[in-house]
Amino acid sequence: MIRLEGVSKTFHPGTVNEVVALRPIDLTVREGDFITIIGSNGAGKSTLFNLVAGTFPASSGSIRINDVDVTRAPEHIRAKYIGRIFQDPLLGTAGSMALEDNMLVCYRKGIKGLRISLNRKLRAFFRTQLEDLQMGLEHRMKDNVRLLSGGQRQALTLLMMVLSRPELIMLDEHTAALDPKNAALVLDLTRRYIEEYRLTSMMITHNMQQAIAYGNRLLMMDKGEIILDVEGDEKRSLTVDGLVERFHAIRHRDLESDEARLT
Amino acid sequence: MIEGILVEGLLYGIMALGVFITFRILDFPDLSVDGTFPLGAAIMGISVVNGVPLMLALFIAFSGGLAAGAVTATIHNKLKVPNLLAGILTMTMLWSINIRILGNRANLPLLRQRTILSAFTEMISGVVPYPWSVLLFFLVVGLTIKFLLDLFFRTDMGLTLGAMGDNEQMIVSQGVNPEIMKVIGVGLSNGLVALAGAFAAQYQGFADVNMGQGIVVAGLASVMIGEFLIRSNRIGLLTLRVLLGSIVYRGIMYLGRYYGYHINLTPNDLRLLTGLLIIASLAFSRYQNSRNESARLRRSIRAAAGPPGGGRP
Ligand SMILES: Nc1ncnc2c1ncn2[C@@H]1O[C@H](COP(=O)(O)OP(=O)(O)OP(=O)(O)O)[C@@H](O)[C@H]1O
Numbered sequence: 001m002i003r004l005e006g007v008s009k010t011f012h013p014g015t016v017n018e019v020v021a022l023r024p025i026d027l028t029v030r031e032g033d034f035i036t037i038i039g040s041n042g043a044g045k046s047t048l049f050n051l052v053a054g055t056f057p058a059s060s061g062s063i064r065i066n067d068v069d070v071t072r073a074p075e076h077i078r079a080k081y082i083g084r085i086f087q088d089p090l091l092g093t094a095g096s097m098a099l100e101d102n103m104l105v106c107y108r109k110g111i112k113g114l115r116i117s118l119n120r121k122l123r124a125f126f127r128t129q130l131e132d133l134q135m136g137l138e139h140r141m142k143d144n145v146r147l148l149s150g151g152q153r154q155a156l157t158l159l160m161m162v163l164s165r166p167e168l169i170m171l172d173e174h175t176a177a178l179d180p181k182n183a184a185l186v187l188d189l190t191r192r193y194i195e196e197y198r199l200t201s202m203m204i205t206h207n208m209q210q211a212i213a214y215g216n217r218l219l220m221m222d223k224g225e226i227i228l229d230v231e232g233d234e235k236r237s238l239t240v241d242g243l244v245e246r247f248h249a250i251r252h253r254d255l256e257s258d259e260a261r262l263t
Numbered sequence: 264m265i266e267g268i269l270v271e272g273l274l275y276g277i278m279a280l281g282v283f284i285t286f287r288i289l290d291f292p293d294l295s296v297d298g299t300f301p302l303g304a305a306i307m308g309i310s311v312v313n314g315v316p317l318m319l320a321l322f323i324a325f326s327g328g329l330a331a332g333a334v335t336a337t338i339h340n341k342l343k344v345p346n347l348l349a350g351i352l353t354m355t356m357l358w359s360i361n362i363r364i365l366g367n368r369a370n371l372p373l374l375r376q377r378t379i380l381s382a383f384t385e386m387i388s389g390v391v392p393y394p395w396s397v398l399l400f401f402l403v404v405g406l407t408i409k410f411l412l413d414l415f416f417r418t419d420m421g422l423t424l425g426a427m428g429d430n431e432q433m434i435v436s437q438g439v440n441p442e443i444m445k446v447i448g449v450g451l452s453n454g455l456v457a458l459a460g461a462f463a464a465q466y467q468g469f470a471d472v473n474m475g476q477g478i479v480v481a482g483l484a485s486v487m488i489g490e491f492l493i494r495s496n497r498i499g500l501l502t503l504r505v506l507l508g509s510i511v512y513r514g515i516m517y518l519g520r521y522y523g524y525h526i527n528l529t530p531n532d533l534r535l536l537t538g539l540l541i542i543a544s545l546a547f548s549r550y551q552n553s554r555n556e557s558a559r560l561r562r563s564i565r566a567a568a569g570p571p572g573g574g575r576p
């Protein structure tokens with residue numbers, strides 16, 4: 001459903017600040033894939049997401065979503081297919097607006113008209129969705145989102161993202177800024193939504209254990225390249241030590257990320 | 264006196280609502296306002312003098328403001344210049360355009376011309392006597408616009424505009440083109456400002472290219488004063504406090520104008536006073552924020568230290 005061919009990204013080409021963030025890569029994401037992505041800092045993971053989402057244009061190559069060439073399409077056009085969550089819980093919601101207003105803005109994609117959709121029926125629907133989170137948010141629908149905790153905000157972002165049933169969701173370390181308890185909660189919710197709505201998903205994480213435990217396919221990135229792409233039984237049999245070894249075998253150096261080893 | 268303050272407060276309150284939309288809801292500080300206010304006045308003035316149906320004239324004035332706001336937003340969108348610069352460009356160009364609209368003059372008197380305001384006050388003169396009929400007129404107009412605006416900001420589009428001002432990435436991720444939303448939002452804001460200008464021309468009995476000077480700052484002062492009066496996140500109260508803030512601001516200006524001589528103030532000092540008012544508001548809200556911040560910090564430290572008496576964390 002997503003097909004990248006020869007996609008690369010160089011920032012500030014031809015200047016002293018030139019950074020090759022992504023070398024030409026090919027990648028096909030099939031419908032129903034749940035891909036976890038690991039790699040050290042600066043490996044190009046977020047850049048890959050930004051290129052797929054259209055935050056900035058690719059330096060080369062082509063990107064197709066559902067066989068539509070979107071290489072040159074602006075971000076808001078591609079957003080119709082894509083749901084995205086960032087590490088920072090503040091980025092997914094409008095803090096100065098009420099919870100229900102946030103949900104209204106997100107529950108359907110595309111430009112909004114002069115209708116007043118937020119009626120009793122829709123509120124009731126939002127309420128049942130919030131009850132499902134089991135965070136008591138259903139009683140706070142008129143509160144400003146700013147008043148919620150980071151974990152609550154990220155869970156809400158997740159809920160709002162799946163409301164519009166995107167075809168692909170991209171999660172960029174979306175639990176990294178949360179404390180362990182909230183991180184586990186949000187991660188659990190993520191898995192539930194992905195299974196329930198059969199969402200095609202890509203998830204960046206620094207936690208190797210997580211990358212192994214979740215999803216049907218694992219990508220390892222390093223210095224702007226995808227150096228490992230495993231799935232199925234091979235993925236299921238992976239271990240943290242095994243991954244570290246394979247990295248060494250491919251790159252002939254140690255995986256430097258300490259935090260990856262820690263967990 | 265009191266009715267004069269209320270009338271001016273409501274009249275300029277319509278303009279302040281426009282300023283509120285850009286500065287507070289869209290987070291798009293827009294200075295075109297200094298040009299769109301006289302634009303509305305000029306369109307209304309020239310239409311009145313030439314016998315254009317009054318309601319049509321009002322509509323053209325609103326549309327003129329809308330178009331000017333759209334130009335500002337488009338300059339910002341397409342040339343990627345900061346919104347302040349885009350607004351200044353539009354404002355500067357409008358000065359020349361306004362003089363052209365007025366027929367190559369800077370001022371157009373409207374005395375003894377039939378306007379919407381004069382038609383209304385005459386119609387109800389039997390029931391409500393003169394200065395109060397003007398107040399009633401602006402009360403009706405001001406509140407009507409306020410309620411229409413409240414309604415707009417409850418629509419899907421209105422909520423999306425609010426979300427964009429808060430977090431642009433969020434609405435881009437929802438598949439909404441932020442450039443179009445800015446054209447709509449800044450356009451609506453300037454439409455309201457031009458409408459206020461059109462009413463100001465009727466109230467003052469003339470249209471003048473310079474009547475917009477310093478209008479943005481006056482609107483901003485009104486918005487900020489209003490924020491001290493009511494704290495809320497409900498749109499109905501947000502717009503209400505803009506109107507109230509505008510009335511208070513006009514009251515302060517009135518006091519400065521008529522009693523300022525006791526402390527050697529002249530009418531020329533009123534802009535200085537307005538600027539100081541805004542600075543004082545900014546300083547005060549900073550002080551409040553830092554107090555809230557430290558209160559929150561103290562609370563969280565206390566929470567981290569565990570409940571008093573050494574209970575479980
Ligand atoms: N907007 C940008 N302008 C210039 N350089 C950038 C930009 N975005 C990313 N880079 C550079 O591109 C490289 C890859 O960055 P990227 O954010 O994709 O890494 P990452 O794998 O997501 O790392 P992390 O795990 O730290 O989030 C880095 O060297 C980074 O400095």
Ligand SMILES: [Mg+2]
Pocket residue numbers: 045046047172
């Ligand atoms: Mg990253």
